[in-house]
Amino acid sequence: MRPMEGITVVVDLDEMRIIGYRDRVVVPVPKAEGTDYRAAKQRPPFAPETKPGVVVQPAGKGFRIDGHVIRWSNWDFHLSYDARAGLVVSLASVYDAEKGARRRVLYRGYVSEVFVPYMDPAEEWYFRTFFDAGEYGFGLWASPLEPMTDCPANAEFMDGYYAAQDGEPVKLPNVFCVFERYSGDAAWRHTELGIPKQMISEVRQEVSLVVRMVGALGNYDYVTDWEFKTSGSIKVGVSLTGILEVKGTPYTHTDQITTDVHGSLLAENTIAVYHDHFVTYYLDLDIDGLNNTFIKSKLKTARVADSSGVPRRSYWTVTREAANMEADAHVEIGSVPAELLVVNPNKKTKMGNHVGYRLIANGVPVASLLSDDDYPQMRASYGKKQVWVTPYNKSEKWAAGLYVDNSRGDDNLAAWSQRNRAIKNVDIVVWHTVGFHHIPYQEDFPLMPMLSSGFELRPSNFFESNPLIRLRSTKQTHLPNCTLIV
Amino acid sequence: MRPMEGITVVVDLDEMRIIGYRDRVVVPVPKAEGTDYRAAKQRPPFAPETKPGVVVQPAGKGFRIDGHVIRWSNWDFHLSYDARAGLVVSLASVYDAEKGARRRVLYRGYVSEVFVPYMDPAEEWYFRTFFDAGEYGFGLWASPLEPMTDCPANAEFMDGYYAAQDGEPVKLPNVFCVFERYSGDAAWRHTELGIPKQMISEVRQEVSLVVRMVGALGNYDYVTDWEFKTSGSIKVGVSLTGILEVKGTPYTHTDQITTDVHGSLLAENTIAVYHDHFVTYYLDLDIDGLNNTFIKSKLKTARVADSSGVPRRSYWTVTREAANMEADAHVEIGSVPAELLVVNPNKKTKMGNHVGYRLIANGVPVASLLSDDDYPQMRASYGKKQVWVTPYNKSEKWAAGLYVDNSRGDDNLAAWSQRNRAIKNVDIVVWHTVGFHHIPYQEDFPLMPMLSSGFELRPSNFFESNPLIRLRSTKQTHLPNCTLIV
Numbered sequence: 001m002r003p004m005e006g007i008t009v010v011v012d013l014d015e016m017r018i019i020g021y022r023d024r025v026v027v028p029v030p031k032a033e034g035t036d037y038r039a040a041k042q043r044p045p046f047a048p049e050t051k052p053g054v055v056v057q058p059a060g061k062g063f064r065i066d067g068h069v070i071r072w073s074n075w076d077f078h079l080s081y082d083a084r085a086g087l088v089v090s091l092a093s094v095y096d097a098e099k100g101a102r103r104r105v106l107y108r109g110y111v112s113e114v115f116v117p118y119m120d121p122a123e124e125w126y127f128r129t130f131f132d133a134g135e136y137g138f139g140l141w142a143s144p145l146e147p148m149t150d151c152p153a154n155a156e157f158m159d160g161y162y163a164a165q166d167g168e169p170v171k172l173p174n175v176f177c178v179f180e181r182y183s184g185d186a187a188w189r190h191t192e193l194g195i196p197k198q199m200i201s202e203v204r205q206e207v208s209l210v211v212r213m214v215g216a217l218g219n220y221d222y223v224t225d226w227e228f229k230t231s232g233s234i235k236v237g238v239s240l241t242g243i244l245e246v247k248g249t250p251y252t253h254t255d256q257i258t259t260d261v262h263g264s265l266l267a268e269n270t271i272a273v274y275h276d277h278f279v280t281y282y283l284d285l286d287i288d289g290l291n292n293t294f295i296k297s298k299l300k301t302a303r304v305a306d307s308s309g310v311p312r313r314s315y316w317t318v319t320r321e322a323a324n325m326e327a328d329a330h331v332e333i334g335s336v337p338a339e340l341l342v343v344n345p346n347k348k349t350k351m352g353n354h355v356g357y358r359l360i361a362n363g364v365p366v367a368s369l370l371s372d373d374d375y376p377q378m379r380a381s382y383g384k385k386q387v388w389v390t391p392y393n394k395s396e397k398w399a400a401g402l403y404v405d406n407s408r409g410d411d412n413l414a415a416w417s418q419r420n421r422a423i424k425n426v427d428i429v430v431w432h433t434v435g436f437h438h439i440p441y442q443e444d445f446p447l448m449p450m451l452s453s454g455f456e457l458r459p460s461n462f463f464e465s466n467p468l469i470r471l472r473s474t475k476q477t478h479l480p481n482c483t484l485i486v
Numbered sequence: 487m488r489p490m491e492g493i494t495v496v497v498d499l500d501e502m503r504i505i506g507y508r509d510r511v512v513v514p515v516p517k518a519e520g521t522d523y524r525a526a527k528q529r530p531p532f533a534p535e536t537k538p539g540v541v542v543q544p545a546g547k548g549f550r551i552d553g554h555v556i557r558w559s560n561w562d563f564h565l566s567y568d569a570r571a572g573l574v575v576s577l578a579s580v581y582d583a584e585k586g587a588r589r590r591v592l593y594r595g596y597v598s599e600v601f602v603p604y605m606d607p608a609e610e611w612y613f614r615t616f617f618d619a620g621e622y623g624f625g626l627w628a629s630p631l632e633p634m635t636d637c638p639a640n641a642e643f644m645d646g647y648y649a650a651q652d653g654e655p656v657k658l659p660n661v662f663c664v665f666e667r668y669s670g671d672a673a674w675r676h677t678e679l680g681i682p683k684q685m686i687s688e689v690r691q692e693v694s695l696v697v698r699m700v701g702a703l704g705n706y707d708y709v710t711d712w713e714f715k716t717s718g719s720i721k722v723g724v725s726l727t728g729i730l731e732v733k734g735t736p737y738t739h740t741d742q743i744t745t746d747v748h749g750s751l752l753a754e755n756t757i758a759v760y761h762d763h764f765v766t767y768y769l770d771l772d773i774d775g776l777n778n779t780f781i782k783s784k785l786k787t788a789r790v791a792d793s794s795g796v797p798r799r800s801y802w803t804v805t806r807e808a809a810n811m812e813a814d815a816h817v818e819i820g821s822v823p824a825e826l827l828v829v830n831p832n833k834k835t836k837m838g839n840h841v842g843y844r845l846i847a848n849g850v851p852v853a854s855l856l857s858d859d860d861y862p863q864m865r866a867s868y869g870k871k872q873v874w875v876t877p878y879n880k881s882e883k884w885a886a887g888l889y890v891d892n893s894r895g896d897d898n899l900a901a902w903s904q905r906n907r908a909i910k911n912v913d914i915v916v917w918h919t920v921g922f923h924h925i926p927y928q929e930d931f932p933l934m935p936m937l938s939s940g941f942e943l944r945p946s947n948f949f950e951s952n953p954l955i956r957l958r959s960t961k962q963t964h965l966p967n968c969t970l971i972v
Binding site: 034037038039042045046047048049050051052053054055056057058059060061062072073074095097098100119120121122123126127141143144146148149150151152154155179180181182183184185186187188189190191192193194200201202203204205206207210214216218221223229230231232233239241242243252253254255260262264265266267268274297299300301302303304308309310311312313314315316317318333334337339349350351352353358360361362363364365366367369370371373374375376377437439441442443444445446447448449450458459460461462463464465466467468469470471472473 | 520523524525531534535536537538539540541543544545546548558559581583584586605606607608609612627630632634635637638640641665666667668669671672673675676677678679680687690691692693696702704709715716717718719725727728729738739740741746748750752753754783785786787788789790795796797799801802803820823825835838846847850852853856857859861862863923925928929931932933936945946947948949950952954955956957958959
């Protein structure tokens with residue numbers, strides 16, 4: 001938060017020598033006041049307190065960790081660490097009580113790339129177009145999780161290991177946490193008030209399982225969650241916090257600013273530069289088997305025939321379009337009203353519906369605003385659509401390509417997809433980007449409160465009926481008697 | 487879930503006499519199997535169990551209820567019950583520790599209308615275009631909340647009262663609950679890995695306050711939450727659960743269906759009809775005072791000058807447009823990249839930014855797809871834009887008009903707004919619609935798992951800096967020692 005603006009140092013990494021130095025911009029270094037976020041450095045006045053709260057589980061934890069396999073309620077999945085991707089979920093399957101069988105959902109899912117372009121064309125800033133996974137390692141920069149704050153008291157932690165450049169194993173302690181969430185919400189409910197002299201009320205407490213990793217990429221912290229639900233849903237969340245990239249400036253008040261400064265004045269001599277975050281997920285869904293098809297269920301307005309005899313004039317109906325080729329599956333979410341599904345065209349429910357899951361975005365869709373002829377855009381040319389679907393190819397793991405440093409976009413998701421391969425009833429991979437345009441505000445200084453988005457993978461004709469109905473209530477009718485050990 | 491399809495009964499309410507009866511459609515009544523959602527009616531096989539979990543607060547609750555005023559951490563607000571709106575939040579203000587002052591945020595907020603049009607033009611269905619607040623009473627149909635499931639163990643409950651048609655007061659027990667949420671998430675964090683031989687890690691547990699009401703409108707249950715955060719944010723959530731409206735049909739398998747049946751076959755002889763939910767919020771924001779202005783901060787791509795000397799070609803920048811008149815503030819969210827703010831143009835931060843809050847939608851924006859000449863659309867003609875802004879007018883409380891039964895759209899939000907009144911630097915009201923297009927799936931049978939959306943009102947240059955930094959950690963370093971009293 002105290003930038004020394006305008007200094008460029010060029011280092012020859014072969015020689016390990018500074019070969020260039022330039023101090024182009026002379027502006028004051030912002031003062032220290034208010035920049036330290038550590039608890040020990042705070043002085044009154046303090047904000048009003050909150051009271052501590054802890055989840056207790058009187059009957060113990062409901063999940064088991066067998067090596068890298070997590071087993072909880074109706075879910076089984078494998079959890080592994082990768083220096084580039086971070087948290088990798090694989091072989092996620094859900095137990096279908098009605099069928100008495102375990103059924104496949106997600107072969108593998110992870111963060112494939114995090115593209116963060118800054119919007120200042122100045123000499124010291126134009127190149128700040130970070131690919132956090134491909135250039136830095138989303139897992140390499142994972143932060144050890146703090147018990148009781150990063151994850152609740154009832155969490156278990158797992159370590160990760162990677163091979164250092166000299167081949168030695170390096171341990172990342174507490175790189176993941178796993179915990180059961182008791183959010184205080186219901187999983188489903190209904191109160192029937194329409195029957196005279198009778199009130200039926202059925203409510204079930206929501207319990208879910210969360211696995212979490214935090215990528216602390218330099219200044220920024222990304223909290224990445226995979227939440228498994230007894231309904232069969234997987235909710236994927238990404239929350240941004242940490243420190244903004246700031247630029248030194250002579251300005252101390254917005255009244256002094258007469259040109260585009262490419263950011264927001266957050267404190268004296270401190271501009272937080274406009275930027276984006278595009279978190280691209282690799283989702284190799286295997287819905288009830290290997291071969292799947294991507295479906296767009298489009299909602300279209302229809303007219304009521306004048307001869308119908310009813311005064312209604314319109315309604316909407318649904319047209320299901322199966323994507324045959326990759327070009328059929330480049331989706332700008334929200335451009336037309338549609339639901340996006342991955343179905344298994346070889347498996348039907350008893351009613352005859354193809355078993356499937358659908359993708360629900362939990363935020364306003366965001367696309368890259370950079371020009372197509374701009375290098376960062378060429379490198380992340382997949383960033384103008386939120387969804388791509390490719391046939392599985394073991395060499396296509398990283399949205400921005402295998403080698404991202406100095407890449408020019410010739411080996412990325414959009415380049416592969418230009419081949420326009422067949423994607424119907426084959427093993428497919430869905431690539432989904434969760435994006436944020438980030439205009440900074442003063443509340444982001446010196447450290448921003450969590451800003452969250454994500455998506456849900458929700459069973460959609462996967463089960464014959466709501467699987468939650470077969471889940472007996474975990475209603476806790478008696479409060480635990482607790483004393484605090486200090 | 488067992489419709490007797492096609493019977494229309496006409497009742498003369500003055501005479502209290504049936505004056506018409508028609509049985510037009512003869513289809514089988516669906517069988518009972520699988521339609522009962524009650525725990526006591528379930529038979530094996532059951533789904534794998536989950537373990538109970540309870541939040542305990544070793545130092546007690548952090549909020550106080552003084553009559554109808556709730557005081558918690560930095561928030562004060564008034565909570566009241568209204569038969570039409572349900573839960574009404576008013577006079578919400580936040581304590582600014584840095585300024586040592588309480589500052590106004592929301593004068594009043596509530597669900598103004600819930601429009602639910604079904605998409606089947608048949609004689610028995612075309613008129614099912616419910617206005618749940620205006621026609622039925624979103625509060626009148628509020629459900630008593632169940633302790634331990636609708637709301638967690640640490641919740642407190644409040645009653646509501648309304649005047650019955652004979653003038654007698656009617657008590658709705660447990661109509662609201664209030665509780666502190668310990669979601670297991672962090673409110674903010676940062677791990678600094680870039681300083682050699684040092685690792686700084688600061689993480690704060692998120693604690694928020696939730697107030698909740700459930701409107702159980704016949705078959706459907708709407709869980710409406712207002713969550714107050716120590717960051718200054720208010721998160722508003724609406725979750726849908728309950729029972730779908732179903733239609734009798736001769737079909738028992740999708741292979742038999744050759745025409746548009748206007749819904750999804752969920753079980754034998756059971757079609758769940760396509761429909762929408764549009765939940766319209768009335769938000770009389772008073773950001774740090776009465777007179778406010780609505781701002782669209784538009785993101786626009788700019789070109790880098792060829793003479794710049796850098797290889798970058800583009801970036802985006804921000805243009806702030808203040809809405810002068812109502813017509814400037816009809817927003818289809820996502821149609822152009824923009825942030826939507828309400829600012830107080832008479833108050834600035836030390837840096838010179840107008841103090842404000844912004845509206846962040848937590849889902850893909852949804853608009854009505856009905857034709858403009860269709861009666862339900864005329865009545866809910868505000869439903870094609872997610873945001874409207876009006877000058878405060880005490881008679882404009884209900885988005886679909888004061889008298890909704892048999893309305894024709896001549897007294898609704900869109901009609902009032904046609905006057906195109908001045909809205910700059912006056913007391914303004916923001917109307918925000920959270921929408922769902924609902925294509926039913928088999929998982930929604932016999933009762934649907936929660937489906938959620940909502941929005942966040944987030945301080946944006948309201949505070950001089952992140953207020954969370956002044957909030958001392960509530961980190962619970964010791965686990966409570968608990969025994970279960972059975």
